Amino acid sequence: MDKFNQSIPSLLASQSTPLHQCSYLPDRAARLEFIELKDAHSMGMALFSQFSRLGFRRSGQHLYRPLCLHCQRCITTRVPVQDFMPSRSQRRVLQRGQGIHSHVIGCDELSEVHYQLYARYICARHSDGDMYPPNYASFQRFLQFSFTDSFCIEFWQDQKLVMVAVCDALDDGLSAVYTFYDPALPRLSLGTLSILRQIDYVKQQGLDYLYLGYWVPDSEKMQYKTNFYPIELLINQTWHYFDHQVSRTDVEPYLQAALKQRYRDSWQR
Numbered sequence: 001m002d003k004f005n006q007s008i009p010s011l012l013a014s015q016s017t018p019l020h021q022c023s024y025l026p027d028r029a030a031r032l033e034f035i036e037l038k039d040a041h042s043m044g045m046a047l048f049s050q051f052s053r054l055g056f057r058r059s060g061q062h063l064y065r066p067l068c069l070h071c072q073r074c075i076t077t078r079v080p081v082q083d084f085m086p087s088r089s090q091r092r093v094l095q096r097g098q099g100i101h102s103h104v105i106g107c108d109e110l111s112e113v114h115y116q117l118y119a120r121y122i123c124a125r126h127s128d129g130d131m132y133p134p135n136y137a138s139f140q141r142f143l144q145f146s147f148t149d150s151f152c153i154e155f156w157q158d159q160k161l162v163m164v165a166v167c168d169a170l171d172d173g174l175s176a177v178y179t180f181y182d183p184a185l186p187r188l189s190l191g192t193l194s195i196l197r198q199i200d201y202v203k204q205q206g207l208d209y210l211y212l213g214y215w216v217p218d219s220e221k222m223q224y225k226t227n228f229y230p231i232e233l234l235i236n237q238t239w240h241y242f243d244h245q246v247s248r249t250d251v252e253p254y255l256q257a258a259l260k261q262r263y264r265d266s267w268q269r
Contacts, residue, residue: 016067023130024219028071035063037147048148049170052211055234058148058168058177060141066214072258074214075251076234080241081173081202081210083230090196090227097193100157107143107150107166114152114164115139117180124183143178150177153197155190165194173202173209195228217248217255236261 014035022030035056037043048058055076056063066074086094119134126132131142143152143166155163163181167174176198181190195212202210215225215233225231230243233251236258242250 022068022071024216024222025071025073029068030071031067032064033067037061043147045149045169046171048168049172052168052170052175053172053234054237057213058146058150058175060143060145061147069262070259072235072255072262073216073218075216075255076211077213077215077225078173078209078211078232078234078239079199079228080208080230080232081199082208083243084199084228086196087227090192093189093192094196096188097190097197100155100162100188100193102153102155102197105152105154107146107152110140110144110152110164113161117161117164117182118143121180121183153194153201155181155194155197162188163190163194165198167198170207170209170211173207173211174198174205175211176213191224192227199228217251 014033017032017034019029019031022028035051051063054065056065058064065076068074115134115136118139122129122131122134131138146168149169151167151169153165153167154161155165162185163179165179166177168177169175176195179191179194181194195210199210202208209232212225212228214222216222226246229245230241231246232239232241233246233254234240235251235254240251240254
């Protein structure tokens, strides 16, 4: 664990998962570091924000981050929203989505109508993933129960719920936890619209960043995150700023340096 983690042992309990097949790069093994709160109500926004800047994500009542010392290819990403300008294609998405209205609700307000949308989304888009088949208990554990300041942005079109974005509030912005939407509306590019609306929300709050989770340069399903730039990437505990659509070629030198550093650290122990 980092020195930051070690400074609060009374609050946290850390453990690592066994090696398992990586869900993004099936030819590689993966391991996660999980941090479980002993008191689910004891982590405030400031502390959670520090963990986010260290590359941790929230899933239900846990914090986690990849712990793959041999790989280092899950890269934490965030968009500096004050520098962001939508591209031509993103402006078209915003225009097509003008009739979609959004408002904020608490995670405790998620109900059967939200679950039904979630279930349709999982069955249509992620039937090969570990969230399939969907069930209400896992939906609650994953998205409704939280130890920090979390909320949902609902998106409605013609009195029909078409998308929900679950977010965590941070002291420097917003963490995009998970978005699910109506898979029958591909023309609206709802996933892109969700990110654009969340960027706008962070701007309105006068904050700096939208955290988008992990980008894996070798995974096609993760490439959409590079459509939002400028972007900042956390590699070897240092944030790097890119003012263009970042590629694998851009980050490879940083990843190789991170691997060498990890091996040097392990030899010195």
